Amino acid sequence: MSLIKRNQDSWLPSIFEDLFNEGRLADVSNFGSTLPAVNIKETENDFQVEVAVPGKKKEDFTIELDQNVLTISSEDKNEKEETSEDGRYTRKEFNYSSFKRAFTLPDTVEQEKIEAVYNDGVLNIIVPKREESKQKPKRMIAVS
Numbered sequence: 001m002s003l004i005k006r007n008q009d010s011w012l013p014s015i016f017e018d019l020f021n022e023g024r025l026a027d028v029s030n031f032g033s034t035l036p037a038v039n040i041k042e043t044e045n046d047f048q049v050e051v052a053v054p055g056k057k058k059e060d061f062t063i064e065l066d067q068n069v070l071t072i073s074s075e076d077k078n079e080k081e082e083t084s085e086d087g088r089y090t091r092k093e094f095n096y097s098s099f100k101r102a103f104t105l106p107d108t109v110e111q112e113k114i115e116a117v118y119n120d121g122v123l124n125i126i127v128p129k130r131e132e133s134k135q136k137p138k139r140m141i142a143v144s
Contacts, residue, residue: 035099044134047109047127051101054121061123063116068107070114072123073100108133 039050051072053061064071075098082091105111110128117124 034097035101038101040103046129047105049103049125049127051123051125052121053099053118053123056118056121058118061116061118063125065105065111065114068105068111069102070105070125070127071100071102072125074098 037052039048041048041050049070049072053074056074056076060074060076062071062073064073075096077094077096079092079094081093084090105127108130110130113128115126117126
């Protein structure tokens with residue numbers, strides 16, 4: 001049973017119902033949040049994580065390692081206020097954006113030697129492998 005009955009003959013539909021039913025309203029938890037593109041490359045000696053995040057400074061990033069989970073996050077808050085010459089409030093704009101990416105690392109990495117460098121809009125994180133986990137070159141064994 002509905003507490004509020006919608007008049008089906010009305011030419012003005014319920015704004016809220018249309019927004020939610022037609023999917024025009026995005027997930028509220030993702031407002032101001034965009035996930036940057038990430039490339040992960042495995043080499044013989046390490047894993048290389050590249051995160052495309054142009055327009056930031058190295059101070060904007062938080063990189064944490066908890067257990068085997070590497071978390072990369074960033075948060076921006078920008079406020080701009082313009083006032084008229086007589087001091088009256090005319091316009092105030094603000095912007096908020098953030099992202100958080102988490103990656104589970106294998107047990108075969110050297111967690112103490114992880115390094116990060118931010119250059120030309122790309123955050124590079126090098127995750128070295130343990131020596132014992134690196135592939136050994138093929139060798140021939142002589143039969144005696």
